[in-house]
Amino acid sequence: MSTASDRPDAGQPEAGRRTRVMIADDHALVREGLRKVLELDPTIELAGEAATASEVLWHLQRLDVDLVLLDLLMPGCTDVDLIERIVKAHPKLPVLVLTMHADPHIARRALEAGAGGYLTKDISTELLIEAVHQVAAGRSYVDPTLSAALIRPQAGVPQPLDQLSARERQVLVALVQGRALVDIAADMNVAPNTVSTYKSRLMEKLGQNSLSDLVRYSIKLGLTG
Template sequence: MKIKILLVDDHQILRDGIRNVIERSTTMEVIAEAKDGREAIKLCNQLKPNIVIMDIAMEGLNGVEATKRIVQENPETKVIALSMHSSKRFVLGMLKAGAYGYLLKDCDSDELIKAIKTVSINKKYIAQNISDVILSEFISGQHEEMILTPREKEILQLIAEGKSSKVIGEILFLSSKTIDVHRKNIMDKLELYSLPELTKYALKTGLISLDE
């Protein structure tokens, strides 16, 4: 039976390239593609892929928060992060969210295939060019604790992307008044009371990115 794979990336050209690499293998098939985290969650619930190849920095719902939801709702599905980011906050964020693998986008085709095969048999795969310091910090549990709930982080990402309470409410099927309550709670928890401060925090913690 072929390994069923869902591709998640907000760039069509990258999804096309990854699909071409994967479909050279006779043991794997791409069953669907998603352009953001929210669509990925929906497709996982519908299609139950074995593996999700997940970008991290995407509008709407980033790869970290999407991974948390996917592994909670579909524990048999394994997530491999495929990102241009090698910094600690992104790597630890994905590993803590439940990702089984982490690759950089400059990896070669053979490493991508190797990672998929490794993760498909319930073994973790971390790219060799990810710092040992990052891995040891994750394993020892010394990573920073998040003080926001998953819903608050989801809303903070949308706020930092410049979306209004009305638009956020429409995306999340909540009233704008509820979003305003969440916004106030986020500000109080973080002790940050302006949009620039919230945006800076979102960048620092990897909820959004200027690079991708």
């Protein structure tokens, strides 16, 4: 079952008003589906939508938002890095992750970075709406299929992606998404040669010899969306 606990620093919607949710996902079809799901609950209101990390941060400076419904693989930022940036800039704003990742280790990283909840995209409509209300109210909510695994200790178990720096993870995510090095460099505001260096380092750390091997390996780890 889900896990729930109070988070005293969380921002909560004012009594009597609808919960304003911002949807952050780089796939337009997913955003459309989520919008229709949230519209089923009259106590939830759509505050805005974002397709990239920079759009998320830009909108949060300008919109009245009670909760961010966030995909992990947003262009322009790593999963955990974006969560940390949101939490740092808006410490009372709850973040609910909605992703394809069903890996307990990735879920743990997201929660440790400051997310208030973690769901996989195969969750039911009812549980999604429940999670939105729980996290917006300052409580934690974890996908029921992951709760037990998150409780189990993993001391001493090496995790491949832990070897990577935040920048290397950002490059890895972009490469898996099929982004060109020049586009990744523009997103990161660095030279293409710098991105090539990050790519070489992460491939060495993960023991992969080609881009195709790296993509297959990343998919195996669950780094697909």
